[in-house]
Amino acid sequence: MKRFFQRLLPLAIGKYFNLLVLLAPKKAAQKAYLLFCTPRRGKVLPIQSEFLANAAYERITVEDMEIQTYRWPGKGKKVLLIHGWESNTFRWRNLIGFLKDAHYEILAFDAPAHGHSTGKILNVVRYTACTRSVVERYQPDYIIGHSMGGLTAVYHQYLHPVNSLKKIVTIGSPSDLKDLMLQYQKILRFNDSVLQALDKYVKGRFGFGIREFSTGIYAKDLDIEGLLIHDELDTIAPFRASEKVHNNWKGSRLIKTKGYGHSMHQDFVSEQVMDFLNS
Template identity: 90%
Template structure:
């Protein structure tokens, strides 16, 4: 019964949006934006706390957010880890083991509205602002991002090429905001009028429309080594996203897997990351 209502709720919201857009397109766009940016999951679970307790904690203030950072000491270079949507720093538990063994200093933080960080919404703009603050505070040498974290890493580098980063790794990361919004549209089944209202809303709020935000475009300006790992059967972020970014990113390498899914926790993935960092 619970699953039945969970399936019906998105459709009910979509029908509400389709009706509301007839009378208040700006209002429906704002509501659609907030829903799109509000995570349902991602807080630290009790079973995850013991692993994170080994790190040194520090909270930093970014705009109206209190961001929880984690640091595992090491004598090697510094690696910053960016998790994806509805996740937290615990998702890196497997890779952290590899990084510890190799002696790297490991940095991470919970994104806005995720883990132990505050906030109610997360989007690439807020995530990038937090990434910028952490990079300035800790001066990492490398960034590794999964899914939205990888997208944020590329966007951050595009905005701030002057930083001291040497390499970026993206794992199962999307590229085009349009792909994400079309998926959102299919789930809720809202109509084109709602989509257009949301496009205008984002243009006013952030200066780019749905079809204008693309890390594949931003990658043309990157002057840094990159590694992209993506599964060709990924149902969350399409493999073509990494293909497009790789095509435009000089100095990047693309590794394709099959059957690893979206999370990409396998040792093979960690081994490829380590090889890239160590060379």
């Protein structure tokens, strides 16, 4: 019965947006945007706390947010880890083991509205602002991002080029905001009038439209080494996203896996990342 209502709820929300857009397009767009940017989960679970407790904590203020950062000390170069949607720093537990063994200094932070950080919504603009503050404060040599974290890493380097940054790794990352929004529309089944109102709202708020934001386009301006790892059967972020970024990123390498899913916690993935960092 619970699953039945869970399936009905998105459809009910979509119908609500379809009605509201007829009366108040901007209000419908605003509500659709806030829902799109509001995570359902991502907070630290009790079972995850013990692992994270081994790190050094520091909270930094970014705009109206308190961002939780983590540091595992090491004698080597600094690696910044950026997690994806509805996740937190714990998602890096496997890779952190590899990085520790190689004596890297490991840095990470919880996204707004995730983990131990404050906030209620997350979008790429807020995530990029947080990344910029963390990068300026800790000056990492490498950045590794999963899913939305990888998208943010690329967008951050495009928007705020860091000359001291040597390499970027993205794992299972999307590229086009359009793909994410069309997936959102498919789940809720709202009509194109809602999508058009949402596009107008995003354009007015951030200066780019739904079809204009693309790390595949931004990658053309990147002057840094990159590694993209993506599973061809990924159902969350399409493999073509990394293909598009790779084709436009002159200093990049693309590794395709099959059957690894979206999370990609496998040792093979960590080994490829380590080989790239060490090369």
